[in-house]
Amino acid sequence: MPDNNDNVYDLVVVGGGPAGMMAAITAAQHGVSVLMIDKNSMLGKKLLLTGGGRCNLTHAGTPEELIEHIPYSGKCLFKAFHRFHSPELIAFFEQLGVSLVEDANGKYFPVSQQAREIQVVMTRALKIYGVEVVRSKVLNLDKTPGYYTIHSADGNFRAKHVLISTGGSTYPGTGSSGDGYKFAGLFGHTIYPVEPGLVPLESPFLASGELAGISLQRVGLQCFTHSGKLKFSHKGEMLFTHDGVSGPLILDASLYLLEYDFPVELVFTLPKDYATTFPKRFLQFFATTLAEQEKIGSDISIRFRCTQKKGWDHAMITLGGVSMQEIDPQTFESKLAPGLFFAGEVLDCHGKTGGYNLQIAFSTGYMVGETVAKRKTPL
Ligand SMILES: Cc1cc2nc3c(=O)[nH]c(=O)nc-3n(C[C@H](O)[C@H](O)[C@H](O)COP(=O)(O)OP(=O)(O)OC[C@H]3O[C@@H](n4cnc5c(N)ncnc54)[C@H](O)[C@@H]3O)c2cc1C
Known part of the structure; x- marks a missing residue:
């Protein structure tokens, strides 16, 4: 040229x-x-x-x-x-x-x-x-x-x-x-x-999309790698998508989760007033887990696995x-x-x-x- x-x-x-x-x-x-x-x-x-x-x-x-x-x-x-x-x-x-x-x-x-x-x-x-x-x-x-x-x-x-x-x-x-x-x-x-970083996560557990659109405030999140190492622990706002999770808390967590860490286990701790403030659709989806934990009287948490981050077209x-x-x-x-x-x-x-x-x-x-x-x- x-x-x-x-x-x-x-x-x-x-x-x-x-x-x-x-x-x-x-x-x-x-x-x-x-x-x-x-x-x-x-x-x-x-x-x-x-x-x-x-x-x-x-x-x-x-x-x-x-x-x-x-x-x-x-x-x-x-x-x-x-x-x-x-x-x-x-x-x-x-x-x-x-x-x-x-x-x-x-x-x-x-x-x-x-x-x-x-x-x-x-x-x-x-x-x-x-x-x-x-x-x-x-x-x-x-x-x-x-x-x-x-x-x-x-x-x-x-x-x-x-x-x-x-x-x-x-x-x-x-x-x-x-x-x-x-x-x-x-x-x-x-x-x-x-x-990809600042990106939603995919979870087969949520693949039915039943929770899509539900946003939860004031939840604690801990992320563990497949080998059990704690990679992220924080509190904030998250969102269920049609095939996984997103929202500021999840996007921030994705910064700390590298591809070789997957599948990862996400553990969400719910606030004390969750039963009166969280959407019915969420309470029904996790009804069995929540009832079991209420019986024991422990902190109420839900957990599921995410298998991968979403790709380049979704990463910030x-x-x-x-x-x-x-x-x-x-x-x-x-x-x-x-x-x-x-x-x-x-x-x-x-x-x-x-x-x-x-x-x-x-x-x-x-x-x-x-x-x-x-x-x-x-x-
Ligand atoms: C959906 C989304 C939402 C976001 N929201 C926020 C937010 O609210 N706040 C925040 O802080 N950050 C946000 N970010 C991140 C932020 O946009 C980026 O970090 C920022 O744009 C990076 O700026 P940059 O100038 O380094 O690169 P870019 O903005 O990516 O610009 C790079 C430029 O280089 C040009 N280019 C590349 N290769 C060549 C080439 N070979 N020849 C000529 N030109 C080339 C491209 O055309 C482009 O114009 C968001 C990102 C996304 C995707």
Whole structure:
């Protein structure tokens, strides 16, 4: 493929999701020449699905409190969150004309409750700050002294700095199909095996679908692997689906359950007032178990097995990815290839439900944008 032009951009961003857009806007705001390449006709397509279409952008709390909800490499975000976490994100969107509102659980959404608003204002900001956008699939990357060459289906581009923000492998219809792992591998990066995360679980025990749609609050959950190891213990809200279980408690549990842990045993402890507050359909389905336990007078619990997680089309995030050990946590630059950066879900850095994953994308993207801007002109 021929070079598209002789220009050497300060920054080429490969992947225009929230991480890439944040990096591009931040860098361009400081006069950096930025080209963004995305294979979708719409940037930030996955944003439209977030928070059930409402976009849970972030969560209230100090950097340390946020990190507690990021079981994979959360500590590597210490510097990024101290520089840019929820207050800075709220200010960023205010500046773009979007106010955010906190719900009773500490989750932040746009006041409009419309994910599309976030996608629209970020795309508009790219234009306002002069980011060039090319719709094409990036196929390969290589480095020659002085610059990187980004090979796309529609020609080659050169850059002093390259950001890989191609996301993970979930909901491939939104564009994230795991290409970033291949690019990272070209430069010697370790890629931890990927598998679906924040994903519902399937249970043959529930395959009749009789409980589908029932949501239970204040239940305790313990998850045991097939070898009897306790992997997760927490309290919260869960939902029965047509073939298993979902809801925030289950999605969070799925972060801790790796494919080799299955089949897993789930033990739910019910609140004392379950008999008067839980739906009749649930009480009837488990009537025998509940009656037996009432007789003994023990804590009331139900248990069943789940045989697997649902697949990539149902997972909110991808577990695994580019090892954080090879990334500078101050800049998100590769320690193996100077000038190459990573941000967002392509990294092996993942959080629970509640806005933590978008905050990771925004914070890591911000750090990259600011780093490249500082290199061009000390801020
Ligand atoms: C249903 C659903 C609901 C969610 N809800 C929430 C929520 O409410 N709160 C929250 O915090 N998180 C949520 N998440 C997770 C969150 O959306 C992701 O963690 C986040 O989008 C990751 O951002 P990213 O920029 O790293 O990657 P992505 O958003 O996946 O963007 C990657 C981009 O890279 C492009 N790309 C990939 N490969 C190439 C290539 N070879 N060439 C060119 N372009 C390429 C893609 O087209 C895409 O635009 C949700 C996820 C899903 C699936």
